Amino acid sequence: MKYILLFIILFLNHLVFAQTVEKDVFEIYKRQYNSMIKSRGASYSSGFTDLIGGFKTSGLKSNTDFANVLKNLYGDKEKIGVVFFFYNEGILHRTFFKPGQVLEEKAIKISQQKLVELHSDLLMAFQIQAKSASRSPIKRGVAVKNVGSNAKKINLEVLTKEIGSILLPIGFDETVKQLIVIPALNIGTFPFHILKPYKDNSYLIDKCSFTISPGIVDLIVSKTLILRGTMGGEWRDGKYFDQSGGTDRNTYMPPRRKFTLDNPLFISNPAYPKNLEYSFPDLPGATKEIAGAISYAEDYHLLSGNNAKKDSILKYWDKADLIYFATHGIADESNPIENSYLVLSGIDAKLTARDVMNLAAKGKSFPELVILSACQTGLGKSVDVGITGLARSFILGGTKQVIMSLWNVDDEATAFLMERFIFHLQEPNFYLPSEQLRLAILDTKVKYPNPMYWASFSVFGVSY
Incomplete structure (x- = not known):
């Protein structure tokens, strides 16, 4: 997995589509993805060749x-x-x-700014900023604004319906039990959970x-690795x-899978530094959250x-x-690689x-699963092919799935949700995690x- 960057570049260089519209779409997508990867300045070994095989020359020509x-x-x-x-x-x-089926191909005329506004309106409708103010990092020297009384009134039902018309295809119905979303721009930061x-x-x-x-x-590589682990085999002549x-x-x-905590690493409510540009309120709920998870661990290390x-x-x-982080997080839209971080x-x-x-470039092994139970760890800079920030960095390092947050989370509710998540991980089921x-x-x-x-939490990666 740590060589996924090379696979992405090599594979996208072989995407050639016969129809003009499809060719334009995927040729531009290839350039967008390569541009995003290069902008991150990642450096990986070039030894990853076994999965490419016949697949890289198969020449996808259409949807x-x-x-x-x-x-x-x-x-x-x-x-x-x-x-x-x-x-x-x-055009989106x-x-x-x-x-085996292409069920819908739809072009939606919408600006990037409109997508940003829809996301902002959704958070405002939930009163996220107002209700999480006491738990959110505060930039030093900046007066905190009262957003409660002046917030515009938003009809959540109407807004959710509008967002759903953009994010969900008409052909989506109850026959789909696992939805895989390959996002553009900020689409991966919307809570698909609440669509109706x-x-x-x-x-x-x-x-x-669902997973993002x-x-x-990434989707093809992840599923290929899953099949190799359960069934063996290889790509040959464009097929697995x-x-x-x-x-x-x-x-x-x-097969049904479970995830037992054999050797987890927990990072809980650090002693927040006084010399950063933000002041960080204590998170007593993080201590409770980790305590609930530890009860399921065989062996563990706790750093708090x-x-x-x-x-x-x-x-x-x-x-x-x-690796389970229960701490504060900062998402930076202008320079997400240098300025998006978890607080230690x-x-x-x-x-x-x-x-x-x-760490990935230096050969560090990455855990199979990472939980980023911190504010806004699913956010970052919106680019043509999605969000670049903390969550994507772990995936490029070799982590299979990242549990990420989309907004500042409530302590008590998060502690309860995460305890239930760890509980359900112990029981074999499909679509792990x-x-x-x-x-x-x-x-x-x-x-x-x-x-x-x-x-507020979703899976970044592809489930088993």
């Missing part, structure tokens, strides 16, 4: 070809849907796939889990063959308060199967996106009905 690749990788019983977003010159292209695509007016999260995939090839030589996934259903220093974290990094204790108290990428997160959200929704308390 139908991509649908057939999905059919080669996913069985019908897996009940997945893939919605791919591409943005160029004021939305394509909806099921394995069903005739009975229930939420998407009531019937379907970092990109087209298992060890028996078969390619038919119609009857294939992956003054002990949650960067060098101590790096000492245990390599052997951890899970000590003199060097920032774990930036750049730090994470440098997005289905387990969905079940935890449903548990939380009963106790905390307002979506602001349960819709």
Whole structure:
């Protein structure tokens, strides 16, 4: 996985589409993705060649070809849907796939600013800023504005319907149990949980889990690695063959999986530094949150308060199967690689996106799962092919899935949700870890009905 950058570049360089519209879309997408990768300044080894094989020369020529690749990788019983977003010159292209099928190709005229406004209006409708003010970092020397009384009135039902018409294809229905979203711009930061695509007016999260995939090839690579782990095999002549030589996934259903905490690393409520540009309020809920997770761990390392220093974290990094951060986070839109960070204790108290990428470049092993239970860890800089920030840095390093937050989270509700998430991870199920997160959200929704308390976390990566 740590060589995924090379795979992305090599694969995208071979995307050639016969139809003019599709060719333009994917040629531009290739340039957009390569530009994003280069802007991060990541440096990876060039030794990753085994997965490319015959696949890199297969020459995808249409959306139908991509649908057939999905059919080669996913069985019908897996009940997945893939919605791919591409943005160029004021047009948002939305394509909806099921394995072997292209169900929708839609062009939506919308500005980037309109998408930003819709996201801002949604947070305002939930009163996120007002209700999280006491827990949010405060920039030193900046007066805190009262946003409660002057906030514009927004009809949440009307707003959610408008957002749903942009984010969800018309063909989406209850037959999809796992939705994979390949985002553009800030689409990956919207809470798909709260959309209401069903005739009975229930939420998407009531019937379907979802993941935010970092990109087209990330999806293919991740699923390929899953198949290699369970069935063996390789890419050959544009298809994935298992060890028996078969390619038919119609009857294939992956085994139920669980995630046991064999050797997790917990970082909880550090002694927040006084010399940074922000002041950070204490998070007693983070201590409670980690205490709930620890009860499920076989063996673990806990770093909290003054002990949650960067060098101590790096000492245990390599052997951890899970790293769980319960702390403050800062998302920076202008320079997300250098200025988006998790807050630790000590003199060097920032774990930036750049730090994470440098660890990968130095050969550090990355945990299978990372939980970023901190404010806005799913945010960063909005670019044509999605958001670049902390979560993507862990994926490029080799982490398979990142649990990320979309806004400043409530202490008590988060502690409850995360305890339920760790609980559900212990039980074998499909779509690990997005289905387990969905079940935890449903548990939380009963106790905390307002979506602001349960819709803030999503999975970045591709589930098993």
